[in-house]
Amino acid sequence: MAESNAALYRQLPAIDKLLQFDEAQILVEKSGLHWVTECLREMQEQARTSIAQDGCLPDWHGDWLAELSVRHDRLQQSALRNVYNLTGTVLHTNLGRAVMSNAAIHAVSQVMSSPVTLEYSLDGAMRGHRDRALADLLCQLTGAEDACIVNNNAAAVLLLLATVAPQREVIVSRGELVEIGGAFRVPDVMAQAGCKLVEVGTTNRTHLRDYENAINDQTGLLMKVHTSNYSIEGFTAEVEGEALAELGQKYQLPTAIDLGSGSMIDMTAYGLPAEPMPQAYLSQGIDLVSISGDKLLGGPQAGIILGKKKWIDAIQKHPLKRALRVDKMVLAALEATLKLYLTPEKLTAELPTLRWLTRSQDTIKQSADNILVKLQAYYGDRFFVEAEPCLSQIGSGSLPVDRLPSYAITFAPLDGKGGGLERLASDWRQLPQPVIGRLKDGKLWLDLRCLDDEHGLVQALLS
Numbered sequence: 001m002a003e004s005n006a007a008l009y010r011q012l013p014a015i016d017k018l019l020q021f022d023e024a025q026i027l028v029e030k031s032g033l034h035w036v037t038e039c040l041r042e043m044q045e046q047a048r049t050s051i052a053q054d055g056c057l058p059d060w061h062g063d064w065l066a067e068l069s070v071r072h073d074r075l076q077q078s079a080l081r082n083v084y085n086l087t088g089t090v091l092h093t094n095l096g097r098a099v100m101s102n103a104a105i106h107a108v109s110q111v112m113s114s115p116v117t118l119e120y121s122l123d124g125a126m127r128g129h130r131d132r133a134l135a136d137l138l139c140q141l142t143g144a145e146d147a148c149i150v151n152n153n154a155a156a157v158l159l160l161l162a163t164v165a166p167q168r169e170v171i172v173s174r175g176e177l178v179e180i181g182g183a184f185r186v187p188d189v190m191a192q193a194g195c196k197l198v199e200v201g202t203t204n205r206t207h208l209r210d211y212e213n214a215i216n217d218q219t220g221l222l223m224k225v226h227t228s229n230y231s232i233e234g235f236t237a238e239v240e241g242e243a244l245a246e247l248g249q250k251y252q253l254p255t256a257i258d259l260g261s262g263s264m265i266d267m268t269a270y271g272l273p274a275e276p277m278p279q280a281y282l283s284q285g286i287d288l289v290s291i292s293g294d295k296l297l298g299g300p301q302a303g304i305i306l307g308k309k310k311w312i313d314a315i316q317k318h319p320l321k322r323a324l325r326v327d328k329m330v331l332a333a334l335e336a337t338l339k340l341y342l343t344p345e346k347l348t349a350e351l352p353t354l355r356w357l358t359r360s361q362d363t364i365k366q367s368a369d370n371i372l373v374k375l376q377a378y379y380g381d382r383f384f385v386e387a388e389p390c391l392s393q394i395g396s397g398s399l400p401v402d403r404l405p406s407y408a409i410t411f412a413p414l415d416g417k418g419g420g421l422e423r424l425a426s427d428w429r430q431l432p433q434p435v436i437g438r439l440k441d442g443k444l445w446l447d448l449r450c451l452d453d454e455h456g457l458v459q460a461l462l463s
């Protein structure tokens with residue numbers, strides 16, 4: 001054994017020999033001698049371990065320079081890879097939620113490449129606050145008196161609570177103690193903001209009198225949270241915004257709603273399920289409403305607080321605002337996104353999120369028909385490849401129970417065993433632009449709702 005291992009060790013190529021090849025020299029040009037040498041040293045180490053532990057050479061031993069090149073390409077790849085989102089979830093949190101409009105992309109590249117008037121007003125050279133210009137636009141779109149922009153909606157809720165009701169009681173319905181994926185739980189955020197949560201009502205029914213009975217001299221805020229990722233059905237009751245606003249006015253208490261996604265346009269006008277609009281709550285007299293920038297709004301990750309000037313002023317001055325504020329890239333992307341809303345008739349063409357959400361099943365089926373034959377020809381000896389109707393979801397806790405009729409290419413193993421599917425899904429995740437589908441009911445589904453580049457997808461899947 002020891003002797004044959006010694007023979008294997010002798011087969012390992014010397015680093016300085018490898019460095020003399022053109023293939024290695026090209027990489028030295030690109031990434032430097034230090035990197036290439038280190039990489040080859042690491043390969044040597046791994047090969048030695050393989051011999052010592054398994055008594056064999058690594059499977060790439062046949063071509064060290066090819067392996068070096070693979071490792072180099074992997075290094076060059078961004079950690080944030082472009083992928084095909086064919087999961088059927090349009091606003092996929094793990095895939096970065098909203099895809100930006102061209103207007104937003106352009107605006108971001110503009111502010112990245114030059115100094116900008118972020119907190120600088122040209123008529124007087126005074127330091128303004130960075131949300132000012134966008135706040136005006138948000139007021140125009142929603143009828144709010146003022147607005148504040150922070151890193152995300154979770155931050156918006158935290159800042160709102162910390163400003164409006166520090167050390168005080170916040171009354172929330174038991175039916176609305178939401179947990180959003182990734183550790184955002186209403187009770188925990190309350191605690192972090194230094195508020196005391198007072199739960200009222202029951203899981204399925206909460207009445208105005210429940211809120212009213214809980215009001216005392218410790219109460220600092222009446223709050224509603226949109227149950228964005230679940231729905232309570234059957235014998236239910238919740239207090240509407242208008243009634244809550246009136247109750248707040250009666251007791252001179254502020255009112256707030258965390259809308260989660262929210263939408264600045266009436267989704268039903270686009271044939272989509274209804275989603276609450278911040279402007280509706282503001283006009284009902286709710287003091288503060290918070291929404292996400294990268295959910296249905298279709299912009300960058302951000303949290304937007306809309307509402308009464310008196311409260312927004314206080315929020316802007318809170319020390320946490322400095323920690324939660326957004327940078328010029330987010331502001332630029334958000335401004336460009338919001339400006340699209342000034343011309344609503346163009347939204348479905350220019351805002352990718354809305355374009356994908358409003359794509360008809362027929363259009364998506366057309367896409368499926370366009371690529372089906374090519375995929376069948378390539379994969380047909382291993383899989384049943386079919387075009388089938390399916391249901392997409394909006395995602396990111398928007399409109400949780402509603403599904404959008406869509407079309408998918410499905411792959412089912414010819415041998416009826418699931419193992420091949422896992423392998424297929426994994427192979428596609430290794431592509432230069434990974435293709436992400438969904439495993440369900442013994443098939444791998446590629447929902448084509450969010451596919452813009454049919455040709456590119458076929459090229460990728462046939463490589």
Ligand SMILES: *Cc1c(COP(=O)(O)O)cnc(C)c1O
Pocket residue numbers: 152153154155157178180184225226227228229258259260261291292293294302303396397
């Ligand atoms: C999504 C959501 C949040 C968190 O918003 P982010 O922008 O992801 O931080 C908070 N509350 C509700 C109700 C939500 O749906």
